[in-house]
Amino acid sequence: VYWLDQLPPEKTGSTTKTELTPRWLELCRNKKFYAQVTISPVWEVSEWALKAVPSNRLCSLAQPRAPAVGWQPDRLLLAPLNRVTQTAVATSRICQLAQPKRRLVLEGSGPKSKPVPMTHIPCKASAHIELLATPKFDHPKFEGERSVCWPVSRAARNYVASPRLHELSSPKERKALFEGYDPYIVSRAARSASPSPRIQQLCLPLPRKC
Incomplete structure (x- = not known):
């Protein structure tokens, strides 16, 4: 679509040619x-480097930085104690506070022992707690765990299946698609079937999702 009802004029000149700039040529090179490997960490110093004289600015930068104002050297870890501290005698109150607390009681023995606070020290249980701690009794008709292996009767071992049972146990025979089987045909019994109340109840959505 053009702004005018005329087609744009055709170009008869040659196509534009791209010329590489010197920078592009430099970037295109590998x-x-x-591959020269320095064999020794000591290398030859040039004559100009041996005769070089540092400037005043370089000498000032080479000087170590002066410490800040108010800086103090590292204090010794063991500070000297005065004579009063060395001859001090602890009072009975300080000796009492220096004793470890006896609130913790070890529960059990061995490597799994752990300290228990005062709130967890064993105390006398109430009657309701003892009632709840009593295990439930088994029902009088409880038979316990049934064994996995149980005896099979002689009638079950000598039973012979009838032809009707063999017919019902065999899978339903169906023709293949290339033999004329139509999977979309619905039988007359399925079309006339009526759902039971239980099936209708299961078909309804859950009340909380309505």
């Missing part, structure tokens, strides 16, 4: 890899 990177040079220096």
Whole structure:
């Protein structure tokens, strides 16, 4: 679609040619890899480096930084104690406070022992707690766990299945699709079936999701 009802004029000149700039040519070249390996950490110093004289600015930068104002050297870990501290005698109150507390009681023995606070020290249980701690009794008709292996009767071992039972146990025979089987045909019994109240109840959505 053009703004005017005329087609744009056709170009008869040659197509535009792209010319590489010197920078592009430089970037297109492969990177040079220096395979020279320094064998010794000591290398030859040039004559100009041996005769170089540092400037005043370089000498000022080479000086170590002066410490800040108010800086103090590291204090010794063991500070000297005065004579009064060395000859001090602890009072009975300080000796009492220095004793460890006896509130913790060890529960059990062995490596799994752990300290128990005062609130967890064993105390006398109430009658209701003792009633709740009593295990429930089994029902009089409780038979316990049934064994996995149980005896099979002689009639079950000598039973012979009838032809009707063999017919019902065999899977339903169906033709393949290339033999004319139509999977979309619904039988007359399925079309005339009526759902039971239980099936209708299961078909309804849950009340909380309505």
